[in-house]
Amino acid sequence: MAQRIRMADIASKLGVSRTTVSRVLSGKSVAFRIAPETAERILKEAEKVGYQPSQLARGLRTAFSRTLGLLVSDISNPFFANIAWAAEQAAEQQGFAVIVGSSGEDLKRERAYVNNLISRGADGLIVAPAGPDYEHLAELQRDGYPFVTLDRVFEDLDCDWVAVDNQGAARGLCEVLAERGCKRIAFLGGRMETSTARLRLEGYRAALRGAGLAFDQTRVHLSDFSVESGRRGAEQLLKLPVPPDGIFCANNKILFGCLDRLASAPKEPWAALPIASFDETPFMKVLGRTLVVAAQPEHKIGARAVELLLKRILSGPPGSPRMNKPYTHDLLQTEQKKFGF
């Protein structure tokens, strides 16, 4: 163990009590009228021996561990990885650490993780819930336990959340395709248990309506947010008697699967098909395809989620007033980026 020096060691070495050491080291020496010289001696010694308080002990005693839980579906997805990065940075600035978990879009795993994180003393949770059920979150809320949802939203659960304007962004993307002359825009969607997927579909339909285009079920593929889903979606499109003249991909993974499948398709008309997608990835710039994407502000999402969570955590003594404050719903905007237009 590298965890050696305890308060008691400092106390006995200096001939004072642990109490005094504790008070000095937590900056309460004035409030408790510790003699400045005593305080100084303690600070010096703590510095000298490199004292690091045990967050475990502190957390146990104070019911406040300076730890946050971050629960996403898949930390290896760049979208969530970027969020995790931002969240970790923001948390670290306030002296909080982040424990990450990947639910794999599995509600059972999500519930297990929530319990696990709580038993580890997490002071609050940031969750991208798998859905469709959210009873476990509602229960947290009833207990006054702080959490923020991310990316996904439940209509019937009023809580802090951070998400982008999925419907508006999706609509905007499709409108770009429509303006470009696309009449038969296909939709490759994600996991419909998430608000994200549903709202993107809504946006797509709204854009069609706005442009006076027909909605055609055969051009719609709904599955999950995976590469495989994108491949299968493209597969379905390739079989259509009348090919689409534009494709909307609901996220980065679907986009990739779609592109991957199209790459081995006959050149015409697939090679030049304009595509719209959520999520920006670096290679889009050099992809040589006509592409319009809604870049999500992952950094802002992660940072904002931590901000909201910490506000609730730090607002007064656990359990009472923080429930009464109104919840913040943070609808961020995406940035539309065009490549090869």
Place this chain on the structure above:
Amino acid sequence: MAQRIRMADIASKLGVSRTTVSRVLSGKSVAFRIAPETAERILKEAEKVGYQPSQLARGLRTAFSRTLGLLVSDISNPFFANIAWAAEQAAEQQGFAVIVGSSGEDLKRERAYVNNLISRGADGLIVAPAGPDYEHLAELQRDGYPFVTLDRVFEDLDCDWVAVDNQGAARGLCEVLAERGCKRIAFLGGRMETSTARLRLEGYRAALRGAGLAFDQTRVHLSDFSVESGRRGAEQLLKLPVPPDGIFCANNKILFGCLDRLASAPKEPWAALPIASFDETPFMKVLGRTLVVAAQPEHKIGARAVELLLKRILSGPPGSPRMNKPYTHDLLQTEQKKFGF
């Protein structure tokens, strides 16, 4: 707080002592000859009220928190994100949670994080060290504190590590370019404080020697593992009187920066320049460039690191025998993948 039920609650409700509850719930009812019916009653009740032991309390008492620390330079880099995903899955399977931290290649931050993670009771650390200093790690080792380094290695520090054969893979990549007829291969390298960057340069030089090609300093750009570094590297190449006829990029970020810069360069000869790079990313398949990459087995790296770490953590009582076992050096192979060849 959602953390309500304690052992004491179960104990008093059932009219037994906390001791008995503790023993039953930790599976020692037989060893301590608890009556089967008593044990049964306790298990039933614990199940019924959804008892979750406080890992904080348990960790404090047992000096074993079932938590690992993962410290990388940048969790938003897909390479590390994939590792994090694998590590988290592997850890979770054994009931361990993972706290992640990003050092940003800053040694000071790295040291601070190491202390922080230890004070949070992490049972072991997985670190992609920023280098060049590793005294803080050597100290951990002297204390018998378990850790594994990842991706990067220190020649003078014998400890558990997991990395790929950077030199061999880099050599292999350059050989592919050489076989293709490239005579003037450029090298865009990364942070030379890391073994990773140094070994990749070594491999490049070895390949040049092997192919009888001259090493030309003007075609070498050494900076850090960033997009900006790749851009600047490409910038440097664009200014050369005699352009390179092949480029080696030391990682995914450098590759992207390089491609990005080249995209706005005159078509000839840059557009068709074959490129070699470490790290695979999905879009390579559909990039339409001549590209050969060393795909790193991130999944295996993360899983293996956790495996090594847990082996040491779980091997007997903290502090004694685990130091004596020989350290494992795990040199994994990359997979060479060609696109547009």
Place this chain on the structure above:
DNA sequence: AATACGTGCGCACTCGATTGAGCATTAACA
């Protein structure tokens, strides 16, 4: 009847920190 042993479980201490209550000592005041 006295000793011995097995069974089933509880007491009380511990981990390392925080915290309300309280106790000497000296100074200030009537």
Place this chain on the structure above:
DNA sequence: TGTTAATGCTCAATCGAGTGCGCACGTATT
């Protein structure tokens, strides 16, 4: 000189779990 107050610090309980030691009871043995 006695009372009060400010100063500077300590005592001991506490958070929730884990654990060495030992106690009471019943049965078997001599």
